[in-house]
Amino acid sequence: MTLKPYKAYNINMKQGEQKMINTKKEDKKRKIPQFLRTKKVLPIINDEEAKAKELKDMLSDTAEKRGDIANVEG
C-alpha cells in the first residue's frame, strides 16, 4: 500500500467528514414511519444462477438479431 501525501490525505479526511455530515442530514430528512418503509423493492429470484445461465444464451441470440437488423439497414 502506498502512503498518500499529507495534503491528499487531508482532503480525503475532509471529504469523509463532509460525507458523514451529509449522511446525517439525509437521515434526518428521510425520517419516515415504519409502515411506509419498503422492505423489498425488487422481486426475489429463485435459482438465480441457473436462470442467469439461460439468460446468457438469450443475450448472444439477441445480439445476433440486432446485428442482422444493422446489416439490413446498412
Added chain:
Amino acid sequence: MSIEGEKKEQGLDGLKKIREFIDLAILKRKGKQEMKISEVVEDFGKDLPEELKLKLEGEYRRLKEKIPVEESLKEEVEFAGRNIREGYMDERLEIPNKAFANMDLISKVDELFEEEPQIDDLKKVAHVYFDLNGLKAANDLGSHGLGDEYLALAAGAIKSEEVKEVAKRHGIDPDYIVCREGGGDEFGVTLKSDKPIEEEALSEFIETAQSVLWNNEKVANVLDFDNPEVVAKFAGVSIDEIKEGFGNDLDKFKEAHNIPKDYKYKGAISAGASRIYDALLDDKIKDKNTVKVSDSYEKILQRVMGATFDTSDAQMAKNKKEFKKNLAEGEVGDDFSGPEEKKRAVLDAKMLSRVYTRTEEEKELVEKLQNRNKLIADIKDFIGAGGDAKGVQQMIERAKELMQ
C-alpha cells in the same frame, strides 16, 4: 417585320420573362429566412420533455423537405407538435403518459443492447412503479381538483431535487422522466446507469421520494381537516350537524368523532421496482413474457418492456398490500427523536388507516348498490319477458343477499 418574325420575337420575350422569374425565385429561395430549430421548439414544443422536443425537431426536418412555404410549414409543425402532445402527454397533469413511458423504456433497452451487454449489464436499466395511496379519499372527501393537486405533488416528489441527488450519488442518470402510467394513481420512471443499479440504490431512491411526499405540508390542503365540509363528510354526517349539534364549534365536533383537532393529512406512495435482469428471471411472468429464440428483435424489445412493467407492477402491488397491513397494525417503528414525535406517528397511522378504510367501505357500498340496481332491472326485464315464478324467486333471493 413579318407577322411570323413578330411572333418569334414575342415568344423570345416571353421566355426571357420566364427565365427572369425563375432566376428571381432561385435568388429569393436562397435568401429565404428559415425557421431555426430552436425557434420551432420554442414555439411549438414548450414544456415538452427533451425526448419529445427531439421528436418535434425530427418532424420539422421531415416537413421542411416537403413544404417550402413558410406559413404552411408553420401550420404543419404546429399540427405535429399538437399530435406529439396529445399522444405522449397526460392532459390533466401535463407530464408524459404511458405511451411515452413505453417509448422511454424501449429506447433505453435498445441502447443497452447496442452495447452488447453481459448478464450484469441488464441491471443498468430499471423501472420503478409508484402507486399513490389515498387518491380516492382526496377526490371523495375533498374534490376532483384537489385529487389532481395530490397527484401533482406526488409526481413532484418523485422528481424532487432530493431524489435526483440520490440518483446522482448512485450513478443513475438524474434526468429520468416521471410518467403517469395509467389514468389513475400510477406513476413510473425508467432509470439508467453506467453501472449495475443495486437494490440499495433503488431502496434509497424510493424511500426518499416517499419521504419528500410524506413531509410535504402542502398535502394537508388536499384533504383539509380544518374545513368543516371535509370533516363532516369524513364523519358521515351533514354539515348542518356541526352547526346544530355543536354550535359551530369544529373542535368539539372533531372530539366527538374522535378526530384529533390538529390532525394533518399526509401523502403516502407505494412502490416496487424491477431491473431488466429481474424481469427476465422472474417466474411469475415467465409464461407471458419470456423471450423466445424464434422472436424478432422488435418482439424481444416489446417482451422485455412488458416483463419489466409487469414485474415492477407486481412488486409494487405486494408492497402496497404490506403497507396497508402495517398501517392498520400501527407499525411506526422507533426512528424518532422523542416520544412526542412517536406519538404523532401513531396518530398519523391511525387516522390514515381510518381515512383509507372509510373510502374503501364507501366504495364497497356503492358497488353493492349498483349490483342491486342491476339485479332489480334484470328482474323487471325477466318478468316483462314472461319469466317463470321460480326464476323470479331465485332473483329475489339473490337481491336479498346483496341488500344485507
